[in-house]
Amino acid sequence: MTRVRDLDVSEIAAAVKDMCIAANYDLPGDVYDALKAARQTEESAAGKEVLGQLIENADIAAADRVPICQDTGYAVLFAEVGQDVHLVGGDFDDAITEGVRQGYGDGYLRKSVAEEPAHARRNTKDNTPAIIHTSIVPGDKVRITMMAKGGGAENMSSLNMLKPSQGWAGMSQAVVDTVSRAGSNPCPPVVIGVGIGGTIDLVTVLAKKALLRDIGSVHPDPRLAGMEAELLERINALGIGPQGLGGSTTALAVFIEEMPCHIASMPMAVNVQCHAQRHKTVEL
Amino acid sequence: MAVKKITTPLTDEVVKDLRAGDAVEITGVVYQARDSAHKKLVALIEAGEELPFELQGAVVYYMGPSPAKPGNVIGSAGPTTSGRMDAYAPLLMRHGLKGMVGKGLRTAEVKQAMVDNSAVYFAATGGAGALLAKRIVGNEVIAWPELGAEAVARLEVKDFPAIVVNDCHGGDLYEEGRKRYAKTV
Numbered sequence: 001m002t003r004v005r006d007l008d009v010s011e012i013a014a015a016v017k018d019m020c021i022a023a024n025y026d027l028p029g030d031v032y033d034a035l036k037a038a039r040q041t042e043e044s045a046a047g048k049e050v051l052g053q054l055i056e057n058a059d060i061a062a063a064d065r066v067p068i069c070q071d072t073g074y075a076v077l078f079a080e081v082g083q084d085v086h087l088v089g090g091d092f093d094d095a096i097t098e099g100v101r102q103g104y105g106d107g108y109l110r111k112s113v114a115e116e117p118a119h120a121r122r123n124t125k126d127n128t129p130a131i132i133h134t135s136i137v138p139g140d141k142v143r144i145t146m147m148a149k150g151g152g153a154e155n156m157s158s159l160n161m162l163k164p165s166q167g168w169a170g171m172s173q174a175v176v177d178t179v180s181r182a183g184s185n186p187c188p189p190v191v192i193g194v195g196i197g198g199t200i201d202l203v204t205v206l207a208k209k210a211l212l213r214d215i216g217s218v219h220p221d222p223r224l225a226g227m228e229a230e231l232l233e234r235i236n237a238l239g240i241g242p243q244g245l246g247g248s249t250t251a252l253a254v255f256i257e258e259m260p261c262h263i264a265s266m267p268m269a270v271n272v273q274c275h276a277q278r279h280k281t282v283e284l
Numbered sequence: 285m286a287v288k289k290i291t292t293p294l295t296d297e298v299v300k301d302l303r304a305g306d307a308v309e310i311t312g313v314v315y316q317a318r319d320s321a322h323k324k325l326v327a328l329i330e331a332g333e334e335l336p337f338e339l340q341g342a343v344v345y346y347m348g349p350s351p352a353k354p355g356n357v358i359g360s361a362g363p364t365t366s367g368r369m370d371a372y373a374p375l376l377m378r379h380g381l382k383g384m385v386g387k388g389l390r391t392a393e394v395k396q397a398m399v400d401n402s403a404v405y406f407a408a409t410g411g412a413g414a415l416l417a418k419r420i421v422g423n424e425v426i427a428w429p430e431l432g433a434e435a436v437a438r439l440e441v442k443d444f445p446a447i448v449v450n451d452c453h454g455g456d457l458y459e460e461g462r463k464r465y466a467k468t469v
Contacts (some may be wrong), residue, residue, distance in 0.1 A: 044465055046305075046447065050409055053445075057415040061360070070350045070360040070413040070433075108359060110350040110433050121320075123432055152365045152388070152410065184458050185365050185388035187410035239466030243387065243409055245447065246461020276411045 004086045005140040009095035011284055012087075012142065016099025019146040019280040020075060021107035024067045027058040030214040031191075031252070031277045038189060038242075038249040047247030051189075054242075054275060069276045072109035073148030075100045075130040076208065082139035093132055096144075101126040112151065133205060145212060145281040153190065153274040156182035159204060162266040171196065171268050172231060178270040179235050179251065184244020187274035191215065192235065192254045195269040197261035207271035210255040212279055219256065228254045252277075289443070293341025294382035296402045302448045304455030308406065309443040314343040314385060316437040318364055322372040324428060325436075329379055336427035336436055339376065343383035348433035350413070358423045358439070360413030363387040366405070370394050377401040385446055389458060395450050406446035407457075419444040 032055070039051040061068040077096055081087075104111060104127035113128065114121040137143075158178040162170050175194055182190075195206030219225040231254040241247020252275065261267055290298055292312030302308070315337050317325065328335055346366050350359030366386030373384065374397035382403050387410040398405060408416055422440030429435050449457045 044461070046307075046461070049307075053409045053412045053415055057409075057412040060418070061414040064414065066353065066356075066414050066417070067350045067360040068414060069411045070348065070362055071364070072350055072360075108351045108353050110348065110359070112433075123434075125432070155365070183389050183462075184407070185367060187387065234469050237467040237469045239462040239464065241461060241465055243407060244389075244458050244462070245407070245449075246457070246463075246465045248465055274411055 002084050003140070004084050006086050006088050007142060007284060008089040009087055009092055010089055012092070012144065013095040013099040013102070015144065015282045015284060016077065016096050016146060017103040017106065019144070019282055020100055020103025020109065020148070023146055023148050023278045023280040024072045024107060024109055025065055026062050027068055028277065028279065030216055031275070032058055034215040034252045035275065038252065042242065042247055042249045044241055044245065044247035046245040047242040047249060050242035050245065051249070067109060068278065069150060070110055071112060071150040071152065072104065073150050073278065074113060075104070075127060076147040076149050077130055077132050078145040078209065078212070079132060079134045080137045080143040081134060082141045083136050084140035085142055096132055097128050097130055100130045101128050142284045143281065144284070145279060147212070148278040150274055150276065153186035153272045156186040156272040157207070158270045159200060160268045160270070161200070162268055164264070164266045166266060168227065171266070172227070172234070174268060175231055175270050176234050176238070178272065180238055182272060183240055186272045187276070188240055188244060189242055189249045189252045189275050191252050191273040191277045192231070193271040193273065194254065194256045195271070196256060196258040196267070198259045198267060199261070200267060202259065203267040203269040204271065206257040206259060207269035210257040211271055211273050211277065213255045215253045224256050224258065228256055292343045292383070294343060294404070295341065299382055299402045299404050299452050302404050302451050303453070304448050304451045304457040304460060306448040308446050308448060310343065310446060311442050311444070312440070314345045314439050314441055314444070316347050316349070316439050317344050318346050318348045318434050319368055320431050320434040321428060321436045322369050326372045326375055329375060337438065340380035341382050342380065343385060344376070344381060345439060346384065346386035352423070358417050358420050361417040361420055362413035363408045363410050366390060373397065377403045390450060395454070395456065398450055398452050399454055402452045404448060404452060405450040407449045408444070408446045416444070
């Protein structure tokens with residue numbers, strides 16, 4: 001008989017709180033290294049200056065324990081709950097919500113969630129509710145990833161319900177068009193998450209999950225790895241550059257995730273992320 | 285790159301001297317205002333009522349800071365996307381607004397209003413909120429504190445780094461810069 005492990009949800013709340021703060025103060029090492037590498041290769045003087053500011057900004061945020069960006073984001077959480085874990089001490093979603101509330105409060109993070117968006121647009125004042133994507137997985141661990149997703153880049157994202165006949169040519173053009181249209185708005189250099197397949201709900205989650213990969217990692221499927229490289233080259237040829245001032249570094253990375261789709265469909269989502277690619281993961 | 289030092293409030297003479305691509309350092313007072321504050325400012329103008337600050341020569345900073353830690357003047361304080369204020373900007377320029385600091389694209393209507401009213405649009409580095417906060421030396425909320433990060437604040441800045449994107453002569457750094465570095469693949 002499989003042993004079931006008890007896990008008190010207060011541990012989840014505490015971990016989420018810590019991740020919200022750390023994600024917003026400490027730029028991940030892969031992003032930091034990518035900014036440094038881009039400063040070496042960037043062709044425009046203004047672009048180099050911007051990349052230098054972003055590196056200095058990350059240093060200040062980490063040293064002074066302040067947010068990298070004032071838009072500390074909507075808290076998006078991906079939770080993988082092992083099926084041999086028994087959650088005790090309260091409701092799972094409530095624990096995550098409480099962690100976000102405490103993290104955004106104690107960490108001096110900005111509260112950027114508005115309720116009743118169609119009319120009142122009242123700030124909920126504690127950055128809740130969080131967006132929580134939960135999946136049940138084998139094992140007796142809980143793995144949670146917190147992403148702080150800023151509004152400026154999210155607004156530039158796109159959902160494209162293409163025809164299967166459009167194929168990769170149509171898909172790749174739609175990705176490049178999305179980045180081209182966004183121009184300076186999403187705080188380039190950006191990271192691009194592309195979801196392909198599924199249905200309109202899942203394709204956007206795939207695009208967001210794609211953003212969790214480390215910059216510099218190569219997709220295990222060589223065909224997708226080649227498509228990522230092609231897209232990165234085309235995007236950087238747009239000339240948008242750091243902050244849109246003109247230059248050769250428009251994106252730091254393009255990541256693709258795919259899944260099966262309906263024979264009649266070709267869903268493709270592009271999730272645009274700013275250079276402040278903030279996320280943290282914990283395993284409990 | 286040579287840096288032009290400018291002080292606020294801005295005069296037409298200073299604005300006319302600025303060209304797309306110029307790096308500047310701004311010293312003086314700028315007013316923090318973003319979405320909700322703009323909606324309220326425009327409502328006041330349309331109702332013929334007094335504004336919480338003098339618009340003539342003023343510079344607005346499209347920004348909503350994170351909360352200040354104890355002992356700090358302000359939290360992280362980088363620019364937000366300016367395009368969301370496009371619906372309001374031309375009216376403010378007609379009433380004396382001379383400078384806007386933000387990031388991202390403006391509409392043709394806003395750019396034309398800059399030409400018509402001698403105003404200028406600066407970009408500060410988006411996502412450099414920790415660094416930019418160090419150039420803000422004074423911070424006082426002067427209107428609508430209930431809006432939190434969206435309140436209007438009177439910010440004193442010293443050598444605040446920005447770059448001219450749209451000048452009052454029709455120059456556009458976003459367009460020009462992109463053309464310069466675009467390649468065919």
